[in-house]
Amino acid sequence: MTDLSTLGRHSSHYVLGRIALLALGFVSFPLFTRLFSVTEYGEMNLIFKIVLCFVVFSKLGIQNSVVRFYEESVRKGDTLSAQKYYSTLLLSTAGVSGIVSVFLIIAVWLLPATLVSRNMRGVLSMCALLILIRGQWSILSGFLQAEGRTRFYNVLDVGIKAGSVVFICGLLFAWQRSLFAFFLGTIVVEAAIALIVVAMLFRRSMLHWKAFDWKFFQPVLAFGFPLVAYEIASVVLDSGDRFLIQNYLGAEQLGYYSAAYNLSSYAQISLMVPINLALIPIYMGLWVNKGKQETQTFLSRSLDLFLLIAVGMCCIVTLISHDLVVFLASKKFEDSYKLLPILIVGLFVYSIHIFLTAGLLIHKKTLLMARQVIYAMFLNIGLNMLLLPRIGLAGAAWATLLSYVFLIALMAHASFPLLAVRIDCKASGRYLFAACVTYLVVVRVQLISPFWGLLGKTVLGVVLYLALLWLLDPKVRKIFLARVHRSVPRSAIT
Numbered sequence: 001m002t003d004l005s006t007l008g009r010h011s012s013h014y015v016l017g018r019i020a021l022l023a024l025g026f027v028s029f030p031l032f033t034r035l036f037s038v039t040e041y042g043e044m045n046l047i048f049k050i051v052l053c054f055v056v057f058s059k060l061g062i063q064n065s066v067v068r069f070y071e072e073s074v075r076k077g078d079t080l081s082a083q084k085y086y087s088t089l090l091l092s093t094a095g096v097s098g099i100v101s102v103f104l105i106i107a108v109w110l111l112p113a114t115l116v117s118r119n120m121r122g123v124l125s126m127c128a129l130l131i132l133i134r135g136q137w138s139i140l141s142g143f144l145q146a147e148g149r150t151r152f153y154n155v156l157d158v159g160i161k162a163g164s165v166v167f168i169c170g171l172l173f174a175w176q177r178s179l180f181a182f183f184l185g186t187i188v189v190e191a192a193i194a195l196i197v198v199a200m201l202f203r204r205s206m207l208h209w210k211a212f213d214w215k216f217f218q219p220v221l222a223f224g225f226p227l228v229a230y231e232i233a234s235v236v237l238d239s240g241d242r243f244l245i246q247n248y249l250g251a252e253q254l255g256y257y258s259a260a261y262n263l264s265s266y267a268q269i270s271l272m273v274p275i276n277l278a279l280i281p282i283y284m285g286l287w288v289n290k291g292k293q294e295t296q297t298f299l300s301r302s303l304d305l306f307l308l309i310a311v312g313m314c315c316i317v318t319l320i321s322h323d324l325v326v327f328l329a330s331k332k333f334e335d336s337y338k339l340l341p342i343l344i345v346g347l348f349v350y351s352i353h354i355f356l357t358a359g360l361l362i363h364k365k366t367l368l369m370a371r372q373v374i375y376a377m378f379l380n381i382g383l384n385m386l387l388l389p390r391i392g393l394a395g396a397a398w399a400t401l402l403s404y405v406f407l408i409a410l411m412a413h414a415s416f417p418l419l420a421v422r423i424d425c426k427a428s429g430r431y432l433f434a435a436c437v438t439y440l441v442v443v444r445v446q447l448i449s450p451f452w453g454l455l456g457k458t459v460l461g462v463v464l465y466l467a468l469l470w471l472l473d474p475k476v477r478k479i480f481l482a483r484v485h486r487s488v489p490r491s492a493i494t
Helices: 003-035 038-059 063-068 079-110 118-126 128-146 150-174 179-203 214-224 226-248 251-289 292-329 331-351 358-362 366-391 393-415 425-442 450-472 474-487
Strands: none
Touching (some): 038 079, 038 118, 038 179, 038 226, 038 251, 063 128, 063 251, 079 118, 079 128, 079 214, 118 128, 118 179, 128 179, 150 179, 214 226, 226 366, 226 393, 251 331, 251 358, 292 331, 292 358, 292 425, 292 450, 331 393, 358 366, 366 393, 425 450, 450 474
């Protein structure tokens, strides 16, 4: 089996999980946008972003070392090496997460009432538990990823989402319709899933407090800690505009922007996360076992396939943006649909970083990665402060897009001398041409309701985009014919 086939197989497992999560998102998103007001929905997203910032500090970047050190640290048949690996990574994160959680509680109750209301204090204090849980889950899920247990990872990931939706709805309808109930349901379900994985590690004798190894922890921390700056800058780059929107435009406008951003991220995550989860273990294995040339070839082919799909998805989301918002979020969020085309392009541009950072991660250039994201973060903040007072929410969307373009340019400039990933410009041009033609044709279609518009334009857009690529790109024809050949029994051919 080729490495690209392995990527496809592992990615397909993750894709199935993403499809299930996307389906659950199509249930939870319209449900919560209808149960909560636009203002409450904005506050909910703001709390999640605050928690996310604290979770970054709680991990100390150690989650980035889980996959990076697995191949060279865990020797087959050696229980002691495995015990040292699992115990050191999990126990170190548990200690730091606990300290950060306590810090959030203290900070929340020391802030003046003009900044944090009494109700918000209670919710944020409870969410300190969420910081502890998510800090641990980042390591636990990394273990499953490093072990290649893609199916089990998906089961747990989908279980968290499905369980959260069911339990939260039970609390909202049977107890109280509030943000407190929402976050309580989230905490209970995520804690239960994390405990299941911890129990499994104990049963395999992989965890013991005496197995914590300071000598192993030092290179783990040295690799991961610089990525704290990278990760917190990434969080601010991704989420800092929420705080600025709240400041400049208010909570209601934040609710509109959050709805548009969440819808855009569903499409981006459905493609980026499966590939990212499968990609890193494969190219790290290639680098160790087959060398630079094989790694470059694999990453270049993977990036080309990613661009083919991403360009098509951007086209489809742009076509269905209005119908998507009205159908899923309801008419009260209708004003946010104009943001979707800008945001979806920006998010997919950002997704390219999973290929461009390969050389930097392999050569442990984590400080350089952090600096690049910090530069893009400051650009994003500056653009938001410049554009939000002048053009409103569209300013935040454009700031996101321009900042991500700038970041990708920086990463390409730094990574290519270490590990050049070839971009097929002619093929990319064909993808863009096919997407533009698809948009110009399908945008003229008008259907009677948001549901039929969503369904009809999606089907027409996908069919036309693929048909044009069949005509324009010989590589697409080759892939399709190879798939057909494999699916036809030999007896039917002979």
